[in-house]
């Protein structure tokens with residue numbers, strides 16, 4: 001039995017899919033205008049793990065995991081203007097980076113990756129439905145969702161009206177009937193990306209894309225909707241309102257799962273605060289993807305995760321230990337104790353502590369692989385980056401020197417390699433090496 005903390009219920013609930021053969025999960029994906037930071041990588045890793053756990057718990061079911069790509073947005077338009085390029089140049093570049101970075105962190109591609117710019121039709125159709133049902137109105141080229149038209153608005157964030165208006169940082173605009181109303185569609189001048197619509201040439205607001213893409217790809221009501229804590233309000237609150245009002249009251253999601261922030265010092269890591277660390281720069285600096293993945297899973301997903309260099313060092317040391325212990329073992333059975341911890345609202349701290357206690361190498365290997373780590377061979381792991389051919393060439397040189405009884409040269413090569421952090425081990429099968 002899987003239990004998940006549901007933000008809507010403010011409680012852990014047993015997860016029972018609506019259809020045992022088809023489990024649907026949607027997670028709000030990246031807005032592709034810059035490199036993802038570690039805070040953005042956390043939901044990608046957490047929901048990748050949740051998907052694996054669902055597939056393990058429901059082997060008979062198709063787990064359909066959709067993660068969208070927001071490729072039309074004011075920040076994308078601003079970046080494109082700054083570089084004087086088409087918005088597609090920006091979005092394609094940063095989507096590619098995102099997929100590479102997440103791939104290095106062991107995040108498998110989602111089942112479906114809908115792009116906002118390919119889904120304008122379904123968005124316009126949903127906005128038309130909302131207008132027809134009296135939940136939205138057109139004004140000065142905009143279409144706005146009428147918050148007072150939805151008596152259940154605020155159900156997820158449980159904010160009162162004053163907090164909602166303050167939290168949404170909504171612009172006061174003359175075309176709004178109510179200050180809490182939010183934009184579904186806005187006009188685009190000729191110089192900016194836009195699409196024809198019943199309200200003139202324009203582009204969608206951010207919130208409508210998720211509601212429309214969920215409807216188009218997964219259905220009116222999905223099992224799990226996920227994302228970072230910062231999306232609860234206003235984004236997910238608005239998604240709920242749009243979808244429920246467009247679908248005659250059907251709820252958008254049966255479980256709402258939110259991950260906590262990654263903190264830098266005492267602050268949340270965020271682009272606007274300028275305190276970000278990106279997986280891209282950490283990978284380039286020689287940190288391995290598995291180290292970053294383990295670091296991101298080391299804390300419980302709902303708690304804030306302080307990002308420090310010692311967290312990465314600890315994760316590296318844990319992985320070194322696990323690689324030594326697993327040695328060259330093949331993958332056996334997945335450990336029940338680890339799965340039990342994961343089934344309980346993805347308790348990764350407990351799961352990882354149990355992983356460390358597994359005595360059997362094949363069980364350790366299989367369980368670690370399930371978590372997305374220990375995927376390299378022990379040899380490749382300790383050799384670090386690169387293919388090591390340069391080191392092999394110098395070992396050959398040393399072997400030749402030894403054969404020629406030139407021990408001074410042989411020792412010199414060994415010492416030089418040691419100074420570079422490469423340790424040689426002479427054994428009966430020849431010389432092997434690893435990075436210190």
Ligand SMILES: [Zn+2]
Pocket residue numbers: 027028029210235239
């Ligand atoms: Zn969303």
